[in-house]
Amino acid sequence: MRYLPLTGADRSAMLAAIGADSVAALFRDVPRAAALDGLLELPRAMGEIEVERALERLAAKNLPASTAPSFLGCGVYRHHVPAAVDHLIQRGEFLTSYTPYQPEVSQGTLQSMFEFQTQVALITGMEVANASMYDGATACAEAVMMANRLTRRRRAILAGDLHPHYRETTETYARFGGFEIVAREPDPAAADDLAALVDDGTSCVVVQNPGCFGEVRDFSALAAACHRAGALLVVVVTETVSLGLVKPPGEMGADIVAGEGQSLGNALAFGGPHLGLFAAREKFVRQMPGRLVGATVDAAGRRGFVLTLATREQHIRREKATSNICTNSGLCALAFTIHLALLGEVGFARLARLNHAQAVRLADRLTALPGVSVLTDRFFNEFTLRLGRPAAPVVEALAQRGVLAGVPASRLWPGRPELADLLILAATETNTEEDMTALAEGLREVLG
Amino acid sequence: MSEWSKALSGFAPDAAAEQTLSGNYGLQLEDPLLFEQDAPGRTGVDLPEPAAADRLGALRREGAIGLPGLSEPQVVRHFMRASQKNYGIDMGLYPLGSCTMKHNPRLNEKLARLPGFADIHPLQPQSTVQGALELIDVLAGWLKALTGMPAIAMSPAAGAHGELCGMMCIAAALEARGEQRRRVLVPESAHGTNPATAATCGLGVDAIPANERGRIDLAALKAKLGPDVAAIMLTNPNTCGLFEDEILAIAEAVHAAGAYVYCDGANFNALIGRVRPGDLGIDAMHLNLHKTFSTPHGGGGPGSGPVVLAASLAGFAPLPWLVHDQSGFRLIEQAEGPPAQTIGRLKGNHGQMGMFVRALAYIMSHGADGLRQLSGDAVLNANYLLARLGDALTASYPGPCMHEVLFDDRFLRDTGVTTLDFAKALTDEGFHPMTMYFPLVVHGALLMEPTESESRASLDRFIEVVLGLVARAKTGDGAAFHAAPRFTPRRRLDETAAARKPVLRWRKAPAAAV
Numbered sequence: 028m029r030y031l032p033l034t035g036a037d038r039s040a041m042l043a044a045i046g047a048d049s050v051a052a053l054f055r056d057v058p059r060a061a062a063l064d065g066l067l068e069l070p071r072a073m074g075e076i077e078v079e080r081a082l083e084r085l086a087a088k089n090l091p092a093s094t095a096p097s098f099l100g101c102g103v104y105r106h107h108v109p110a111a112v113d114h115l116i117q118r119g120e121f122l123t124s125y126t127p128y129q130p131e132v133s134q135g136t137l138q139s140m141f142e143f144q145t146q147v148a149l150i151t152g153m154e155v156a157n158a159s160m161y162d163g164a165t166a167c168a169e170a171v172m173m174a175n176r177l178t179r180r181r182r183a184i185l186a187g188d189l190h191p192h193y194r195e196t197t198e199t200y201a202r203f204g205g206f207e208i209v210a211r212e213p214d215p216a217a218a219d220d221l222a223a224l225v226d227d228g229t230s231c232v233v234v235q236n237p238g239c240f241g242e243v244r245d246f247s248a249l250a251a252a253c254h255r256a257g258a259l260l261v262v263v264v265t266e267t268v269s270l271g272l273v274k275p276p277g278e279m280g281a282d283i284v285a286g287e288g289q290s291l292g293n294a295l296a297f298g299g300p301h302l303g304l305f306a307a308r309e310k311f312v313r314q315m316p317g318r319l320v321g322a323t324v325d326a327a328g329r330r331g332f333v334l335t336l337a338t339r340e341q342h343i344r345r346e347k348a349t350s351n352i353c354t355n356s357g358l359c360a361l362a363f364t365i366h367l368a369l370l371g372e373v374g375f376a377r378l379a380r381l382n383h384a385q386a387v388r389l390a391d392r393l394t395a396l397p398g399v400s401v402l403t404d405r406f407f408n409e410f411t412l413r414l415g416r417p418a419a420p421v422v423e424a425l426a427q428r429g430v431l432a433g434v435p436a437s438r439l440w441p442g443r444p445e446l447a448d449l450l451i452l453a454a455t456e457t458n459t460e461e462d463m464t465a466l467a468e469g470l471r472e473v474l475g
Numbered sequence: 476m477s478e479w480s481k482a483l484s485g486f487a488p489d490a491a492a493e494q495t496l497s498g499n500y501g502l503q504l505e506d507p508l509l510f511e512q513d514a515p516g517r518t519g520v521d522l523p524e525p526a527a528a529d530r531l532g533a534l535r536r537e538g539a540i541g542l543p544g545l546s547e548p549q550v551v552r553h554f555m556r557a558s559q560k561n562y563g564i565d566m567g568l569y570p571l572g573s574c575t576m577k578h579n580p581r582l583n584e585k586l587a588r589l590p591g592f593a594d595i596h597p598l599q600p601q602s603t604v605q606g607a608l609e610l611i612d613v614l615a616g617w618l619k620a621l622t623g624m625p626a627i628a629m630s631p632a633a634g635a636h637g638e639l640c641g642m643m644c645i646a647a648a649l650e651a652r653g654e655q656r657r658r659v660l661v662p663e664s665a666h667g668t669n670p671a672t673a674a675t676c677g678l679g680v681d682a683i684p685a686n687e688r689g690r691i692d693l694a695a696l697k698a699k700l701g702p703d704v705a706a707i708m709l710t711n712p713n714t715c716g717l718f719e720d721e722i723l724a725i726a727e728a729v730h731a732a733g734a735y736v737y738c739d740g741a742n743f744n745a746l747i748g749r750v751r752p753g754d755l756g757i758d759a760m761h762l763n764l765h766k767t768f769s770t771p772h773g774g775g776g777p778g779s780g781p782v783v784l785a786a787s788l789a790g791f792a793p794l795p796w797l798v799h800d801q802s803g804f805r806l807i808e809q810a811e812g813p814p815a816q817t818i819g820r821l822k823g824n825h826g827q828m829g830m831f832v833r834a835l836a837y838i839m840s841h842g843a844d845g846l847r848q849l850s851g852d853a854v855l856n857a858n859y860l861l862a863r864l865g866d867a868l869t870a871s872y873p874g875p876c877m878h879e880v881l882f883d884d885r886f887l888r889d890t891g892v893t894t895l896d897f898a899k900a901l902t903d904e905g906f907h908p909m910t911m912y913f914p915l916v917v918h919g920a921l922l923m924e925p926t927e928s929e930s931r932a933s934l935d936r937f938i939e940v941v942l943g944l945v946a947r948a949k950t951g952d953g954a955a956f957h958a959a960p961r962f963t964p965r966r967r968l969d970e971t972a973a974a975r976k977p978v979l980r981w982r983k984a985p986a987a988a989v
């Protein structure tokens with residue numbers, strides 16, 4: 028077996044050094060009644076060629092965005108990732124290292140995380156950010172739990188255009204963690220008056236910007252209303268690239284930002300691994316979940332980086348920790364950092380403008396179709412179309428023609444007839460003019 | 476923790492360190508932070524400037540963000556230099572106990588990047604992702620077969636997330652039985668995520684002691700069982716590297732008391748193909764694909780933590796569920812009709828697909844024969860360390876051990892050298908240290924997990940160095956240990972200062988970064 032260096036002779040010599048007759052003897056603590064004597068009835072070892080063939084066969088049964096024009100978003104976006112990103116994250120020193128518990132031999136990871144934290148704080152307009160969470164949905168649930176601790180209250184209000192996966196994840200944590208969720212009805216028009224719901228039992232209001240239907244809003248007034256009532260404002264961002272063009276949560280008065288960072292550096296990957304972003308005001312840092320990297324000096328007086336404020340974390344505080352998270356999304360965060368480093372101020376802002384322009388162009392083209400209207404008033408790179416007929420079969424029919432048209436709202440909010448004719452579409456810098464034509468023509472034909 | 480800070484209290488800047496003009500030391504190359512290399516207007520990505528478009532109005536950002544401008548060669552050099560300040564399993568032995576730092580095959584990286592896996596969207600029509608769903612199903616089948624468990628939840632994102640999944644299933648099952656059980660028994664040697672998970676589920680933690688053999692004290696456990704106990708969260712092999720040899724009696728007692736057995740599967744590497752948790756009375760267990768099944772740690776993540784479930788818990792599994800019928804594979808993303816027992820959703824989308832591809836490639840490469848061989852080699856390697864080091868270090872418990880071996884710091888008594896010092900001296904010798912100060916049940920723990928990826932020659936080199944360091948410590952050369960590491964990209968770092976006055980991000984001068 029190509030991954031196992033011990034030879035038969037090694038094994039015999041080592042057993043002799045141990046004073047054991049056989050490897051089986053080393054397993055003597057396993058109850059006889061349960062121990063397996065022979066091999067399980069499962070396939071045997073394979074060489075690289077065979078494994079590669081088998082998995083390529085499975086990969087070939089999928090329709091990737093590289094071969095079909097794709098306009099899907101809703102929390103996962105297809106962006107161009109510069110070639111240097113993947114090259115660098117595959118450096119063995121990054122790829123095959125553990126969590127940086129030994130800082131003297133982990134400065135590469137630690138410094139990169141410090142840069143990541145700084146970038147996330149800058150683009151969200153917040154004071155501090157952690158070294159990542161699993162994904163946006165779990166970051167959202169953790170943000171609510173953090174708000175509960177900070178306010179000593181137990182009721183969170185979730186906006187109706189919060190991504191349903193985020194709402195459902197937060198509801199699961201709430202059910203078992205014993206706190207209350209007020210989930211508002213889905214709200215494509217973004218007309219819900221959330222401020223009117225805030226009272227002295229509210230720990231936080233969770234909004235998403237742009238919302239899951241694409242609408243962009245200013246939450247400054249809501250932030251003020253929350254703060255007057257002693258509650259916090261949590262802003263979720265699922266499309267990080269929007270922060271290059273849209274007023275950031277920090278400037279609207281957000282207390283905590285929970286986001287999905289996949290858009291930078293990371294592939295669609297059928298939904299994972301992605302990376303949760305988590306930023307907050309500095310005064311809340313001791314209630315933050317997850318790892319934090321801080322700057323310090325070494326014994327020779329040189330700048331260096333360490334994991335810090337670990338007294339919030341499970342390995343020190345156990346059941347009193349701010350979260351149970353341990354492994355996070357380190358390598359995805361590194362990809363994010365490298366991509367954003369390449370973009371820089373100029374590139375990031377231009378990428379955002381480009382996405383916006385693409386979406387505006389797409390929206391203009393699609394509203395020209397008879398019976399189709401755009402519901403979203405102010406949007407970044409994603410908007411909602413009303414098709415005048417159920418969207419899911421339309422999407423399925425377009426997929427058969429090799430066009431991945433978007434996300435029917437019914438996929439995320441099933442069982443709601445009032446949303447069944449809504450289609451949520453995103454356009455990014457990866458879409459070409461021909462992609463848009465294929466979509467527009469396809470829609471025209473399918474809608475008849 | 477207190478041991479940590481004690482160990483660090485000897486911290487003192489070493490003014491006598493040798494200096495080069497550049498601050499570089501040969502191949503150890505320094506580089507300013509990204510933010511210190513800014514030239515306004517510069518970028519490493521060429522994008523076309525789009526035609527003006529505006530559907531945002533007053534919602535546009537005003538003012539600069541503050542991101543630095545660098546070109547591609549600068550960014551590549553920056554991260555190359557950073558990478559060279561890291562130790563990775565690709566470079567050498569990484570015997571970090573409990574973390575299973577094994578070789579990460581590059582085939583897996585290649586396959587995870589096939590567009591058919593990497594470039595598909597989680598919400599595209601299911602008819603267009605049948606191969607992806609099939610892959611998840613095939614991997615799920617392997618994991619169920621290897622653990623002897625009938626059901627599996629694939630979505631958890633890491634070990635701790637899997638713990639949460641399993642404990643929520645248990646809490647939901649108890650709720651469905653109409654029982655109010657709020658106490659979870661957790662061995663003192665448990666990983667910190669175990670009690671933290673119980674607390675996140677709203678459950679109370681009650682510690683159970685170990686016996687003098689380093690295993691759960693069955694009598695103490697039985698004394699703690701009662702009608703308010705929801706579950707035991709045990710680890711097997713446990714964090715001392717020992718198989719819980721009374722597991723069948725433990726499970727029987729726990730079940731008789733109406734509670735469930737959760738097993739932390741972080742140490743499954745010792746057991747693959749040797750024993751199935753389903754035959755040990757376990758009701759729920761997470762698997763760390765980023766340990767046992769070789770998906771790379773990436774400096775802290777991402778992971779993947781599928782949870783295998785007994786039949787009694789299967790109905791509570793989180794959404795989405797993957798089913799197979801005449802029309803192919805299908806994800807059930809919302810509870811369909813009563814009685815919906817599922818705990819609900821635990822994260823966005825369907826799980827860590829990129830990790831599934833890697834883990835399946837790894838499992839298929841080994842096959843049933845290779846997997847049984849690898850657990851044997853992992854256990855053999857750990858026992859070899861125990862045999863060769865047992866006289867010089869102080870083994871906390873007699874062998875045989877499983878895939879990892881625990882030592883404590885009695886061998887350092889009266890030397891003035893701490894476990895931390897010893898670990899730092901190992902880094903000077905070019906090894907990543909073992910896990911230190913965990914588990915908490917012995918003093919100054921040194922937990923070594925060599926994994927099956929190490930050759931005998933590699934272990935022999937490590938053993939020689941460890942023995943040499945022990946001899947040095949015993950000759951009273953404490954100062955050399957306190958000064959270690961000296962040859963790493965950074966010397967010992969002042970963690971106390973970092974925590975006292977946290978600097979968590981770069982800021983522009985005058986408050987110039989440190």
Ligand SMILES: Cc1ncc(COP(=O)(O)O)c(C=O)c1O
Nearest residue numbers: 353354573633634635666741778
């Ligand atoms: C014994 C044990 N349990 C649980 C965990 C947590 O797993 P993860 O880091 O994947 O969340 C770890 C590793 O970190 C561990 O060693």
